[in-house]
Amino acid sequence: MSTGNMNLTLKVWRQKNNKTKGALVDYKLADISPDMSFLEMFDVLNEQLINKGEEPVVFDHDCREGICGMCSMFINGRPHGPKDLVTTCQLHMRSFKDGDTIVVEPWRAAAFPVVKDLTVDRSAFDRVIAAGGFISVNTGNAQDANNLPIPKMQADAAFEAAACIGCGACVATCKNASAMLFVSAKISQLALLPQGQPERYRRVQSMVAQMDAEGFGNCTNTGACEAECPKGISLENIARMNRDFASAKFVSEETV
């Protein structure tokens, strides 16, 4: 069992709701263990606030094992903090030093309005998927799974794109608040698979149209999204999406 000995200063964004203005508020924390996760450190802060009769900091989190995509803290200017390829919940305090000051803000993007404190509304992502991020196959219509062999490399590439957890770090880190990495990951997964071909060009047009309608920014190829993605989703997906989008507009007979 580790004993905690880290002392920290937190500057945490507090905002009552989307109608009020927010501000950074300072908190002191003592005896933090390096084995704690970043969110467990926030549990300590909240317990402290509750015991003092104050309102705890509201933040999104659920699985705490890096897969649900719910946690979403902007830590010292980086989504999910200083370590590469981890979500906030998998970031541990051993990545910080005794005496550190840590600034924690919500995702910031016009398409992700703040709900309260560190919680934002990411329902725009769901609407982009609803616009075309699927294969139209009703339950009960499937043939035997092995009737459709898929080369391993292709299946693996589709899987890598499908590993996106929809957390929105790509949007949060992009200076344009672009959602291209998220959208292209889903488009790529389905474009790489034979099952996704019938709707391939329709899909890319519908999803891009919805992405634009949600108010996400444009892509200017800075690559921050790839660098900050906790699941290592590749920029190649964006290239593939752009290619498919161009093909759809200029070649496909089906325009949406």
Place this chain on the structure above:
Amino acid sequence: MSDINSNIPEGELTSKWTKYKSSVPLVNPSNKRTIEVIIVGSGLAGASAAATLAEMGYKVKCFCFQDSPRRAHSIAAQGGINAAKNYQNDGDSVYRLFYDTIKGGDYRAREANVHRLAEVSANIIDQCVAQGVPLAREYGGLLDNRSFGGTQVQRTFYAAGQTGQQLLLGAYSALERQIGMGKVEMYTRHEMLEVVKIDGKARGIIARNLITGEIERHFGHAVVLGTGGYGNVFYLSTNAMGSNVTAAWKAHKQGAYFANPCYTQIHPTCIPVSGDHQSKLTLMSESLRNDGRIWVPKKKDDNRKASEIPEDERDYYLERRYPAFGNLVPRDVASRAAKERCDAGYGVGASKLAVYLDFKANTERYGKIEASKAGNHNPDKETCMRLGTAVIKEKYGNLFDMYAQITGENPYETPMRIYPAVHYTMGGLWVDYNLMTSVPGLYCTGEANFSDHGANRLGASALMQGLADGYFVLPYTIGAYLSKEISVKAIPTDHPAFVEAEERAVGILNTLINIKGTKSVDHFHKRLGHIMWEKCGMARNEKGLKEAIEEIRALRHEFWSDVRVPGTADELNTELEKAGRVADFIELGELMCIDALNRNESCGGHFREEYQTEEGEALRDDVDYAYVAAWEFKEGVNFELHKEELKFENIKVAQRSYK
């Protein structure tokens, strides 16, 4: 013996479901358009049901407490999903999957349900692949399989260590498609707080909009709960932080029986607790037991590093005790064996509450194969380890990374330390063959019901059951009920039953806010968890359970007089959400202990110390306890037992042996 009817169709086991499907009453397309179905939960069981019912033409409303249906905790399932495809030509069949599941569940599951599950298992794989779920493949382009515990065939399909994620995203995309078409109305960040009953039938729910605190009334001709398990009653578990029993518990309080609550699954391979700050536990997939060997030192209190302990001073206790299944014994058996070694003083790590999961032997073996493929038939050890590590990385990379992240140790170099942790709950709302609870019109699917896993679930069967229920079972069985409801018009939500249910829900919220006590919700949750783990965990006994019941009752009174919930009920208030859930967990905890005390036998995940064989294996009592214990809620947190006798007509009931 039974005083409840499970509505199992007549006829041969193997033809029951086929016959049922072709004779169940149907609802015609024009009537479907006016029939509304409420689905609570958007995990595998909820999302698949919502999508499928909408495809069939019903009007569906789906609710989840997370910010998106994609975040339901099914997403975190790692290892795989079983299906009786026999793609490996290793002798698998529907019967074998059925048999393994009944035996794995220690003969405490219903034959007819389990056989149906095995029958539809193959359809699930077909459906998921058609949706574009990228399951693992071999170089020939066909689907790959791996082994899981409690079986001797390879029937587990997987997507690296993220099978649940990929399956859920498949169901989620099917659901979003229906949302986009306007056939499902999705309510995210909503929590169900009450079931509304009119003339004895479930007719809707009361839900709280978690952002605004607004209380909403929703009508449905039928209500389906796919709300997951209750492992968080232990505070520390592998469940997500938000996973809770509230929807199921509110249904229970409205008349739905709660079955076998004491059957909880303690998963053998989890990352051990590191300190008091711990908020949740993380699973290391059972698939790791394919390639990892579990051991402890032969010497008590051995403080040497794992690498310094020579081969002949290691006790591979699972291989020693269970030579036939070795490291792949079912979860309950593996967990108890780990506890036994640690209790006896052979545990490793600082807390001594851990055993080693070691990949070295298989890493080397894989390395040899790889070297051989490259033409090197006499590779040195270093080459083997280097090449083998690459293979292990491809198979389990994300799990190893997660382990390194959490513990700060490198599992490629030193064996993992693992210990059992609460993972899954086999108990849940009692349902009949139709997946209907004891409240007409109220259905329950997935982990939230009790139906298919008996007293112990086999690995890779949870995903199978969730999707079986949602894609292939409920969409048929709910028709049997709804076909009789076609003349019922949507009931306006100003009906007195809605008003009354809303008053109940609001009353609880206001009470919680107004206690203004001195202790946080987490404080009570941790104490409850401690009682449950110590006295109703991996091993239970009469004395401990009796004490636990008293302690939980006292805790309940203390909670309702001293909990502190800051803020108000008309805003986003996460403490208020937690308070409501913990209040329900406290009542459930008491019932779990009562159930465990009632069951004077050991079976699967329920191990009563008084009932064991000389070798320390679970000792069942088939004469007195071959029944489902279905508990009815009574005024003032009391419970009345109903029994559903389990009849085994197709399987010979025997002492489970994995030796």
